[in-house]
Amino acid sequence: MTIGLGIESTAHTFSASVIDDNGKIYSNVKSVYRPPSGSGIHPREASRHHAEVASSVVLSALKEPNINYRELDFISYSAGPGLGPCLRVGATISRFIAAYYGKPLIPVHHGVGHIELGSLLTDAKDPLALLLSGGHTMVLAAVNKRWGVFGETLDLTLGQLIDQFGRAIGLASPAGPAVEKIAEKGSKYVDMPYAVKGNDLSFSGLLTSAKKKLSVETQENLAFSLQETAFAMLSEVSERALALLHKKELLVVGGVAANARLKQMLELVSRRHECKLKIVPPEYAGDCGAQIAWTGLLYFKSGYTVKPDSAFVSQSWRIDEVNVPWRS
């Protein structure tokens, strides 16, 4: 049996998880940095939080299943993309553990982590993947042993759009769940720019429009219209990809995957294109160590590890430049 540790620290979450090659998750411990209401993540403050909680999070991830460092086969960490200071906390602690106990070290792309954990938990084989985390809004499919980008946002991500709107109405980041609640109370659709460019999306005009209308329209109606417009754009792009690539599974991963209205819309999209909708379970939708541990395990099985002294972080690391040798 292979067993490994994964450490996630790309943005607001510091998390550690232990997983084995049957996909059994022994632990998935998290600590989330919360910025003050109305403001976003400050990288330095977030990294300070991570440094403070790092050792206790890692220790409890090992303690819960009663595993010690020596039993681990590898250490994996999120190497990017993300906030530099935050990434370095996870990378440093991983490099230390690996060097001290003589374990192989594995850098993992955060986005690949979301998709691979989602595939594991929903039993998706060859899906069209929607990656909807804070830093990504992408439609992907496995191509040439990589995750090829079929469509993506040209400016803001869906997570940023909702978060920045939330902050504009005084909510704390991450504001997704709170915006969703407010949107449920809205009923009037306010006209907003709908920007689908081929397979790509643009959300910046939508954010500007929603913010501008705050003086003349209720928060509820604006939150509702913002979600309706953005989710419809994403649904359309998903439909285009399904029609062209003929995938039989639609996998949705990342924090925004937890939104109920989005789920409802994608359910209808999937039904029309006769494919199965697979949404990552809510407790694993946000950033977590398990996504890194599981992807680390896939790399370990493919024989890919690095020496602790060649560990790296990369703040802007494109997902389609990452090799995923276990994919077709």
Add this chain to the structure above:
Amino acid sequence: MEKLIARGAEADIYLSNWGPISAVYKVRTAKQYMVEELDKKIRRQRTVREARMLRASRSAINTPHVLYVSQKKYTIVMEYIKGNRMLDIIDKSPLQGKVMGEVLGRLHMLNIIHGDPNTANFLFDSQKGKWYLVDFGLSYISSRKEDMAVDLHLVKEVIYVQHPANFREIMRNFYDGYMSVSVKMEGIIKKIDEIERRGRYARKRSFLF
């Protein structure tokens, strides 16, 4: 009798007759997942745009004749093009990338941006020996280099995912074709890089490689 021949993301395509000739009925059906106001706005806008752009493009490239437009039913009736899709041809013959480039270049010279230049939208009618471009629902008029560059960026994205084995060769041919018909386009590659850098994570892969 009407026969459903394709179900795209946007519309259902039926093959039928219009008087004596065979015609395609492109029907933009309601999207269950959208709020009604948004759904109707988009369907109306795209139906009108597509009909207008199909006609406007004819002075530079081949597009099917528009026979009838119904805004109320969100339907366009157009000449049926019996042909093969670039999608199914290009991997056997990457040289055809040149044709894609020429067609798109000619269109841009008219200041028309296609908006969805994927390989399923280029059709070859072997009887007439002509290439056609279809699916103008996302197209619009613009003389901005930026908008043309987005079109080219979309081509690159589509080729990379749908024809990965021949990506480089197709893109090089595409570029040759595009540059051979369009003038004053030297700065276009720079513009594409600029757009791609605006995205979340910068690409290292340039337009041609």
